[in-house]
């Protein structure tokens with residue numbers, strides 16, 4: 584599949600088939616694609632908590648209280664480790680967020696390639712996640728990603744700014 588086709592196929596899934604689990608082989612493939620993501624100076628300043636058990640998922644639910652979030656058989660907490668990330672010398676900018684974002688999109692695209700659905704979730708209670716999963720100060724939960732089979736296989740039409748608006752030829 585071309586990257587453009589895959590980009591059109593991936594969409595934010597907010598309805599999951601509740602009783603259909605994710606095959607271990609598909610989860611492993613998805614996480615392998617995460618592992619292969621690039622990062623600044625190849626520091627790989629990330630940790631991915633893969634919540635499969637009801638007990639673990641129950642701890643995450645209050646931090647993003649939406650009915651559809653509870654339907655996904657797997658939730659992945661994508662974390663940045665600020666103790667391992669590259670900081671730019673000229674201005675000190677910490678690139679942990681950038682690195683985790685790239686790996687998280689690898690996750691979403693790899694899932695879509697295999698017929699699975701995901702949704703980036705950043706509007707969650709970060710302190711709650713920290714407490715629930717005992718994350719140390721230097722580990723920041725950046726995104727929660729539910730993973731499962733979408734109820735609707737058809738990706739909605741993308742609404743995006745036109746190319747001319749977002750690019751500038753110089």
Ligand SMILES: Cc1cc2nc3c(=O)[nH]c(=O)nc-3n(C[C@H](O)[C@H](O)[C@H](O)COP(=O)(O)O)c2cc1C
Pocket residue numbers: 593594595596597702703704705706707741
């Ligand atoms: C950084 C980031 C944070 C997001 N946070 C949320 C969120 O908290 N809840 C949600 O339902 N969708 C969230 N989204 C999904 C966006 O709303 C969605 O990607 C956008 O509307 C484009 O739609 P598409 O993903 O279906 O192409 C987030 C997406 C990104 C990239």
